[in-house]
Amino acid sequence: MKHLTAIALLFGAYSAIAKPAPETMPNTASSSMGNKELTISSWNIEHLAYPISDGCRPRSESELNEMKAYAQSLNTDVVGLQEVASKEAIEQIFPKENWQVFISDRPDSESYKCRESGRMSSQQKVGFAVRKGIEVQQVKSLPELALDSRGLRYGLELTIESPHGLLSILNVHMKSGCFVDDYSRSDSRSCQVFSKQAPILDSWVESKEKAGLPYVMVGDFNHRLSAPYNKLTGQLTVNTDNSASTLENTTADLIGCHPYYPAPIDHIWVGNLSSNIAKKASVASYKNMDPKAMLSDHCAVSLSISPQRFELSNAVKWQTTSAEYRFLTAATYQRAEQQIVKSNFNGNWAVVMDVDETVLDNSGYQANLELKGQQYTPASWDAWVMSKQATFVPGAKSFIETVIRKGGNVALITNRNRNLDSYTWDNIQQLGLQLSPSNVCLMGRVSEDKSSINGASIKNDKDLRRQQIESGTASCFAPKSGRHNQFETSQIIMQVGDNIEDFVGVVQHEADIETLLKGAGIKFVLLPNPMYGSW
Numbered sequence: 001m002k003h004l005t006a007i008a009l010l011f012g013a014y015s016a017i018a019k020p021a022p023e024t025m026p027n028t029a030s031s032s033m034g035n036k037e038l039t040i041s042s043w044n045i046e047h048l049a050y051p052i053s054d055g056c057r058p059r060s061e062s063e064l065n066e067m068k069a070y071a072q073s074l075n076t077d078v079v080g081l082q083e084v085a086s087k088e089a090i091e092q093i094f095p096k097e098n099w100q101v102f103i104s105d106r107p108d109s110e111s112y113k114c115r116e117s118g119r120m121s122s123q124q125k126v127g128f129a130v131r132k133g134i135e136v137q138q139v140k141s142l143p144e145l146a147l148d149s150r151g152l153r154y155g156l157e158l159t160i161e162s163p164h165g166l167l168s169i170l171n172v173h174m175k176s177g178c179f180v181d182d183y184s185r186s187d188s189r190s191c192q193v194f195s196k197q198a199p200i201l202d203s204w205v206e207s208k209e210k211a212g213l214p215y216v217m218v219g220d221f222n223h224r225l226s227a228p229y230n231k232l233t234g235q236l237t238v239n240t241d242n243s244a245s246t247l248e249n250t251t252a253d254l255i256g257c258h259p260y261y262p263a264p265i266d267h268i269w270v271g272n273l274s275s276n277i278a279k280k281a282s283v284a285s286y287k288n289m290d291p292k293a294m295l296s297d298h299c300a301v302s303l304s305i306s307p308q309r310f311e312l313s314n315a316v317k318w319q320t321t322s323a324e325y326r327f328l329t330a331a332t333y334q335r336a337e338q339q340i341v342k343s344n345f346n347g348n349w350a351v352v353m354d355v356d357e358t359v360l361d362n363s364g365y366q367a368n369l370e371l372k373g374q375q376y377t378p379a380s381w382d383a384w385v386m387s388k389q390a391t392f393v394p395g396a397k398s399f400i401e402t403v404i405r406k407g408g409n410v411a412l413i414t415n416r417n418r419n420l421d422s423y424t425w426d427n428i429q430q431l432g433l434q435l436s437p438s439n440v441c442l443m444g445r446v447s448e449d450k451s452s453i454n455g456a457s458i459k460n461d462k463d464l465r466r467q468q469i470e471s472g473t474a475s476c477f478a479p480k481s482g483r484h485n486q487f488e489t490s491q492i493i494m495q496v497g498d499n500i501e502d503f504v505g506v507v508q509h510e511a512d513i514e515t516l517l518k519g520a521g522i523k524f525v526l527l528p529n530p531m532y533g534s535w
């Protein structure tokens with residue numbers, strides 16, 4: 001659970017503000033980080049030299065401008081770059097005014113003659129461009145990936161600080177030429193080298209898994225890691241102690257942009273990210289995708305991570321904001337109240353009322369769950385009841401007052417657990433309705449209410465309690481002494497609920513609506529509840 005806590009810190013205070021469009025986004029981290037979305041990219045930029053006209057892939061001034069525009073269009077915060085010669089080379093595309101630039105400390109290697117142009121090569125290193133304002137806490141080269149060979153590339157790891165926590169990002173450019181699914185079954189020289197790099201990468205991942213902090217791994221892996229049986233992918237995603245790895249290839253479903261090489265080899269992996277973080281991976285094509293005109297033989301891939309945004313359901317929106325809900329509930333109670341006022345009952349009489357979505361409105365609980373992407377649990381429900389934050393369903397208070405004024409009793413028969421009765425009682429009192437145990441009997445549910453169902457005299461889990469009200473055997477909540485049995489025997493003249501099973505002898509799947517309608521508004525009063533029920 002440690003990593004969940006970490007990422008909760010990382011994104012805990014994130015709000016649901018959309019990232020501005022690239023053209024309106026100032027090149028400062030304070031704005032990009034402020035909107036709580038972080039974008040990380042990986043771009044093999046193909047022999048980026050300094051000056052730009054050097055090396056195996058010399059570029060013109062206009063190509064340089066196109067590359068700068070492309071880099072800006074990525075709308076990214078951190079870019080892992082491969083095949084860059086130097087900091088100066090990177091700064092041609094990611095200018096110093098807006099970017100912090102880092103490069104691995106791999107020593108320069110000997111130049112070689114470029115295959116196609118016959119020119120002399122520039123250095124091939126990995127580097128990072130990090131938007132200014134993002135604090136980079138640590139920069140660390142990984143020389144071990146070069147296997148003590150001058151021809152191989154170091155890795156480069158940054159630890160950046162967001163306003164909410166630390167994030168490690170490793171950038172690699174693995175040995176080229178080993179494109180088989182199982183590098184260990186090829187005796188090509190490239191695969192032999194690759195097979196020595198693979199465990200180094202694996203142990204870096206495992207160390208991050210153990211540390212529990214969120215991490216990212218980007219780069220040109222020169223390997224088809226999204227292929228179903230790729231050996232390296234299998235290694236990376238299974239911890240050696242057989243514990244489940246959190247590592248995920250977020251770019252696995254992307255198709256490479258190069259028309260000749262659609263199997264992607266540039267990837268962005270994440271580990272220890274909470275499931276509450278939304279991830280969106282993309283590949284950015286160039287304006288001209290003719291292989292001869294592409295600005296690099298690789299396109300940049302990007303990953304945006306942001307707190308997951310959950311929408312309220314229509315049901316909760318309707319109950320919490322609509323005028324129709326308020327009108328319907330108030331009007332239903334108004335008619336029920338008129339019915340009570342005009343009737344003359346002899347003897348002791350009671351109105352049986354359900355509590356949730358009948359007397360008390362729990363849309364606050366439901367909204368809170370939905371905004372967190374959570375479902376009902378008994379534990380969270382109990383916590384809500386104990387918080388006493390429910391409000392009145394419109395019309396309920398006046399109705400109860402009228403029943404009592406007319407000399408009636410009120411039986412609150414609820415499927416909240418009976419041990420929560422004191423919270424229910426207090427919640428209602430705090431809303432300004434004074435309850436007296438002499439004329440209000442509150443009865444939460446006990447196990448007997450369910451076990452007594454026999455399909456005949458007791459059909460639903462409130463029938464037993466209704467019978468107890470009518471026989472004078474009800475166990476009612478008493479504010480100070482716990483419970484009492486002094487509630488007077490009462491004839492039930494009306495039942496009010498939001499669920500058809502709030503009516504005597506009725507079960508959802510065989511409710512006789514025609515019969516119930518004969519008592520609609522007189523014996524049976526039903527309120528709307530779009531949020532949950534027994535359907």
Ligand SMILES: [Mg+2]
Pocket residue numbers: 354355356357358497498499
């Ligand atoms: Mg209810």
